Amino acid sequence: MTAPTASPRSNVKVNKLGLEKAIYKGLDSTLCNGCGHDSISARIIDACFDLSIKSERVAKFSGIGCSSKSPAYFLNRSHGFNALHGRMPAVATGALIANKDLVGIGVSGDGDTGSIGMGQFKHFVRRNVPMVYIIENNGVYGLTKGQFSATADVGQELKYVGRNEFPPIDLCLEALVADCGFVARSFAGDPKQVSTLLKAALSYKGTAILDIISPCVTFNDKDDSTKSYAWGKSHNERIVDATFIPYYEEITVDYAEGEAKEVELHDGSKIVLKKLDRSHDPTDRMAAIRLIEEAKEKQQFVTGLIYVNEKRMDLREHENLPDTPLALLPESKTRPSKESLLKLMEGMK
Amino acid sequence: MTILETQASTAASAGEPIVNDFSITIATKNGSGSQTANATILRALFKMGIPVSGKNLFPSNIQGLPTWYTIRASREGFTARRVRAEILVAMNKVTVIEDVQKLESGGMCVYSDSLGYTPQREDVIFYKIPAGKLANESGLDGKLKSYAENMAYVGVLSYLLGIELDEIKSALNWHFKGKTKAIEPNVKTIAAAIEWAKENLTKTDPFRVERMEDTKDLIMIDGNTAAALGAVYGGVTFVAWYPITPATSLADALNVYLPQLRVDAETKKPTYSVIQAEDELAALGMVIGAGWAGARSMTSTSGPGISLMSEFVGLGYFAEVPAVVWDIQRMGPSTGLPTRVSQGDVLGTYFLGHGDSKHVILLPGSVKECFEFGWRAFDLAERLQTPVFVLSDLDIGMNQWMSEPFDYPEGQMDRGKVLTAEDLNRLEGKWARYRDVDGDGIGYRTLPGTDHPVAAYFTRGTGHTELATYSERPDHWEQNMERLTRKFETARKWVPVPVEDRVEGAEIGFIGYGSTDPAIVEARVRLEKKGLQTSYLRLRALPLSESVESFIRTHDRVYVVELNTDAQMTQLVRLDAPELASKVFPLNHNDGLPLTARWIVEALEQMEA
Numbered sequence: 001m002t003a004p005t006a007s008p009r010s011n012v013k014v015n016k017l018g019l020e021k022a023i024y025k026g027l028d029s030t031l032c033n034g035c036g037h038d039s040i041s042a043r044i045i046d047a048c049f050d051l052s053i054k055s056e057r058v059a060k061f062s063g064i065g066c067s068s069k070s071p072a073y074f075l076n077r078s079h080g081f082n083a084l085h086g087r088m089p090a091v092a093t094g095a096l097i098a099n100k101d102l103v104g105i106g107v108s109g110d111g112d113t114g115s116i117g118m119g120q121f122k123h124f125v126r127r128n129v130p131m132v133y134i135i136e137n138n139g140v141y142g143l144t145k146g147q148f149s150a151t152a153d154v155g156q157e158l159k160y161v162g163r164n165e166f167p168p169i170d171l172c173l174e175a176l177v178a179d180c181g182f183v184a185r186s187f188a189g190d191p192k193q194v195s196t197l198l199k200a201a202l203s204y205k206g207t208a209i210l211d212i213i214s215p216c217v218t219f220n221d222k223d224d225s226t227k228s229y230a231w232g233k234s235h236n237e238r239i240v241d242a243t244f245i246p247y248y249e250e251i252t253v254d255y256a257e258g259e260a261k262e263v264e265l266h267d268g269s270k271i272v273l274k275k276l277d278r279s280h281d282p283t284d285r286m287a288a289i290r291l292i293e294e295a296k297e298k299q300q301f302v303t304g305l306i307y308v309n310e311k312r313m314d315l316r317e318h319e320n321l322p323d324t325p326l327a328l329l330p331e332s333k334t335r336p337s338k339e340s341l342l343k344l345m346e347g348m349k
Numbered sequence: 350m351t352i353l354e355t356q357a358s359t360a361a362s363a364g365e366p367i368v369n370d371f372s373i374t375i376a377t378k379n380g381s382g383s384q385t386a387n388a389t390i391l392r393a394l395f396k397m398g399i400p401v402s403g404k405n406l407f408p409s410n411i412q413g414l415p416t417w418y419t420i421r422a423s424r425e426g427f428t429a430r431r432v433r434a435e436i437l438v439a440m441n442k443v444t445v446i447e448d449v450q451k452l453e454s455g456g457m458c459v460y461s462d463s464l465g466y467t468p469q470r471e472d473v474i475f476y477k478i479p480a481g482k483l484a485n486e487s488g489l490d491g492k493l494k495s496y497a498e499n500m501a502y503v504g505v506l507s508y509l510l511g512i513e514l515d516e517i518k519s520a521l522n523w524h525f526k527g528k529t530k531a532i533e534p535n536v537k538t539i540a541a542a543i544e545w546a547k548e549n550l551t552k553t554d555p556f557r558v559e560r561m562e563d564t565k566d567l568i569m570i571d572g573n574t575a576a577a578l579g580a581v582y583g584g585v586t587f588v589a590w591y592p593i594t595p596a597t598s599l600a601d602a603l604n605v606y607l608p609q610l611r612v613d614a615e616t617k618k619p620t621y622s623v624i625q626a627e628d629e630l631a632a633l634g635m636v637i638g639a640g641w642a643g644a645r646s647m648t649s650t651s652g653p654g655i656s657l658m659s660e661f662v663g664l665g666y667f668a669e670v671p672a673v674v675w676d677i678q679r680m681g682p683s684t685g686l687p688t689r690v691s692q693g694d695v696l697g698t699y700f701l702g703h704g705d706s707k708h709v710i711l712l713p714g715s716v717k718e719c720f721e722f723g724w725r726a727f728d729l730a731e732r733l734q735t736p737v738f739v740l741s742d743l744d745i746g747m748n749q750w751m752s753e754p755f756d757y758p759e760g761q762m763d764r765g766k767v768l769t770a771e772d773l774n775r776l777e778g779k780w781a782r783y784r785d786v787d788g789d790g791i792g793y794r795t796l797p798g799t800d801h802p803v804a805a806y807f808t809r810g811t812g813h814t815e816l817a818t819y820s821e822r823p824d825h826w827e828q829n830m831e832r833l834t835r836k837f838e839t840a841r842k843w844v845p846v847p848v849e850d851r852v853e854g855a856e857i858g859f860i861g862y863g864s865t866d867p868a869i870v871e872a873r874v875r876l877e878k879k880g881l882q883t884s885y886l887r888l889r890a891l892p893l894s895e896s897v898e899s900f901i902r903t904h905d906r907v908y909v910v911e912l913n914t915d916a917q918m919t920q921l922v923r924l925d926a927p928e929l930a931s932k933v934f935p936l937n938h939n940d941g942l943p944l945t946a947r948w949i950v951e952a953l954e955q956m957e958a
Contacts, residue, residue, distance in 0.1 A: 027818075054800075055805075056798065056799065056800050056801065056802070056804060056805070057798060057800075059642070059797040059798070071807075072807055072819070076805065077802055077803075077804075077805050078797075078805050079795070079796075079797035079798075079799075079804075079805045079806065079807075079808070080805070080806075080807040080808065081638070081641060081807075081808045081809075082807065082808065082809040082810070082811070083634070083637075083638075083664065083810075084634070084660055084661065084664055084810065087630070087631075087634045087660075087661070089631075089634075090589075090626070090630070090631040090632075090633075090634025090635045090637075090638065091634050091635070091637060091638035091641070092638060093589075093624070093631075093634075093635045093638060094587060094589065094634065094635035094636055094637065094638025094639035094640070094641075094642070094644075094646065095638035095639060095641055095642040095797065096638075096642075097587060097622050097624070097635075097639060097644075098586070098587050098638070098639035098640075098642035098643060098644035098646065099642045099643065099644075099796070099797060099798050101798055102642070102797055102798050119627055119628070119631075120627070120631055120634070123626075123627040123631065127624075319619075319622040319624075320618055320619060321618065321619075321622065322613055322616055322618040322619070322620060323616065323618075325642075325643075325798070326586040326587060326620070326621065326622060326639075326644045327586065327639070327642050327643030327644040327796060328643065328796075329584075329586060329620055331584060331761060331762050333613060333620050334584035334585075334586060334611070334620055334621075334645070334762075335582055335583075335584050335758065335762065336581065336582060336610040336611065338757045340610055341578075341582065341755065341757050342754075344578070345568055345754035345755060348568035348569060348570050348754075349566070349567065349568050349569075349754075
């Protein structure tokens with residue numbers, strides 16, 4: 001563990017921290033060539049670079065699976081915890097409460113979140129733990145060579161396991177009914193949208209769920225799967241085009257009055273949502289639920305910011321945490337005085 | 350209770366008084382509000398300077414099933430359970446016949462007239478009391494009045510045994526934290542019961558209490574509260590837990606004492622966070638996450654929770670993350686008998702996980718050690734960078750024990766090997782998370798958020814190099830496991846050593862741990878009176894201290910006393926000292942009840958015969 005050279009070259013673009021994008025990179029990926037997960041990792045690198053987030057403040061979390069390997073492939077300067085299958089939410093909850101100054105980025109998969117980790121996922125959302133929770137969703141278990149996950153389509157067929165007979169679980173819908181305040185869906189093959197949504201999610205103060213359809217090039221890229229590239233390209237219906245405005249930058253967005261919805265995020269930055277061909281109001285939870293259900297009927301997946309609500313208290317606020325992170329409190333703050341013990345003992349005589 | 354053993358009569362005729370040496374069983378129904386009355390008797394005796402212990406034998410039920418409270422008064426200071434009581438307070442119609450049958454010959458029974466019971470034993474003295482009528486004096490009605498009926502037996506016992514009314518009042522005052530509105534009606538009922546007893550009862554039994562000086566500087570507390578206080582003074586900053594009997598009261602106590610003791614004076618903000626998780630699996634997951642981030646984090650659970658936690662324990666052991674796990678053992682396997690005591694989690698917890706893993710376990714033998722291990726466990730977990738278990742049990746955890754006041758933690762907290770950004774600068778950025786720099790098997794760690802370009806490392810349950818990078822190389826795997834084994838040997842040196850009483854010339858030695866201590870202490874006195882000298886080694890931690898081997902060597906026969914069916918500690922002792930295994934014998938019992946000295950003496954005599 002030796003430090004890479006920090007001095008930026010004069011011809012290379014640096015961010016507000018004076019850092020090159022290379023600083024935000026991770027190790028080389030060991031995933032399959034063309035895996036959607038790698039493009040998501042690249043977008044995380046872009047977003048953190050663009051927002052000038054200091055990697056040292058970031059904590060990366062994951063469970064088990066192909067998706068969960070990916071935190072090793074971005075932000076080398078961030079601590080990472082590759083936990084247990086489906087248990088990322090618990091580990092992240094503890095770590096982010098122990099140190100409230102950490103910026104949490106979690107990467108999970110559809111098996112990790114939708115099956116083995118469904119309970120923890122729902123409770124994480126319910127507690128509104130501040131973290132960007134990315135689900136790299138491909139409807140299949142890759143590392144164990146191609147079993148259906150709980151998000152696989154009904155009637156879909158896979159080479160080794162045959163036909164899936166059960167209806168899929170929609171993780172955005174699950175997040176919505178658990179009162180998640182930031183629910184978005186995107187497609188790994190749409191870098192612009194993924195970047196925009198990631199930046200918005202990073203500026204949101206509670207749990208931000210980002211379900212990214214990320215086709216498995218090896219086990220689930222058959223054209224009839226809704227988690228394939230071909231399907232994604234032809235059935236991706238963008239509901240809202242989100243333009244993210246970081247707090248340090250004034251951007252005038254070209255939009256007509258009445259057609260845009262502006263949402264202020266906790267750090268003062270704003271997200272402007274441009275309605276395209278549908279008139280979806282992303283602050284209307286019931287409309288968001290309806291939108292997903294209707295899209296499912298039509299075998300479409302809507303992408304964009306499905307729901308946003310800044311009003312819910314996050315877990316850090318709920319716990320009324322002190323300014324110094326719990327993990328860093330000195331002994332003088334965490335060991336009561338000898339006199340207090342003597343007094344207690346006196347009361348028990 | 351299915352005690353079929355008989356106990357030699359200690360009761361004598363009415364002519365010779367029996368002073369401060371008897372057990373009282375109070376038989377009531379769960380949820381009938383008898384706890385206050387029972388605690389009042391216990392504390393009043395304690396306040397009179399008489400050594401006492403109080404045990405609740407309760408069913409897994411909210412309301413209606415039979416429950417028993419036993420109070421032992423012992424002028425010799427013994428606190429273990431006794432097989433039979435001399436005094437019975439019968440308030441439950443369903444169990445009264447069996448309860449009376451179990452009473453010691455020569456004993457006495459106070460029973461409520463509402464039971465419709467007709468005394469059936471010639472060798473027991475009976476007192477019938479109009480509990481319902483006496484409760485009218487409380488001025489309460491409805492459910493509260495039925496609670497007050499319990500105070501009627503407090504008053505009658507006060508008269509019959511000579512429990513001082515002032516101490517009863519002081520006990521009630523303590524219990525209700527000085528709230529007159531709650532104290533008054535109870536005192537009225539007790540006073541009415543005393544008056545009634547004076548006029549209507551003729552005392553013919555030999556039992557009475559007399560003031561002593563033996564509890565003057567002692568406190569009375571349950572082990573779970575002691576454990577919680579230990580954690581509070583140990584600087585716990587993160588707790589995640591899931592409700593489970595008999596561990597719930599530990600988390601409850603944290604929720605009582607943390608707000609009292611750990612709110613920052615300047616900012617008025619809590620210096621802790623307590624989260625009720627969705628299950629034990631998530632509870633330990635959160636604790637591991639918080640420990641990784643640098644918080645002193647803990648959870649408390651019991652057997653079924655421990656098994657759910659095994660996945661995270663395996664990860665915590667291998668990824669080397671500090672955490673403290675309290676297991677308040679109950680009778681298993683499965684749901685077992687959730688309100689009964691056992692020491693059945695020893696083997697399972699020691700090897701908990703998957704693949705190769707073995708764990709540091711602390712074994713408190715008293716409420717005082719619950720407090721001490723409450724804070725010490727954090728030092729050990731952070732120094733050793735591993736999950737540390739504390740195996741208490743229902744008897745220590747939920748029952749009332751006398752104790753010397755707890756000692757304030759000695760020295761500074763030891764947060765283990767943590768590198769800060771300044772340390773990394775000093776090291777010119779050269780460090781490796783899993784490198785054994787000091788030869789003790791323990792690497793240096795950094796905390797997430799450390800502001801240095803090379804502070805970060807990737808924590809994983811997969812095979813890894815010294816630099817924490819992924820590796821499937823055979824030599825990397827073996828080196829890592831060898832280092833973990835070295836670390837475990839370091840732990841052996843750091844954990845609390847056994848408490849030993851080696852008696853010169855004794856052929857027999859006892860090894861015990863946890864809640865069996867009071868029974869072993871008493872059994873040794875009884876055996877000595879019979880002319881049999883014994884030594885005693887009380888384990889306080891796993892891995893086993895090297896002194897265990899020398900203890901076995903210096904005795905002909907060593908008996909391991911424990912509350913489980915599989916003689917679990919016996920197996921561990923034999924495993925650690927295979928060449929001495931033939932000198933080590935199990936003395937194990939497992940019926941869900943706290944151990945008695947009588948059982949130990951009889952079982953030992955059988956083994957020795």
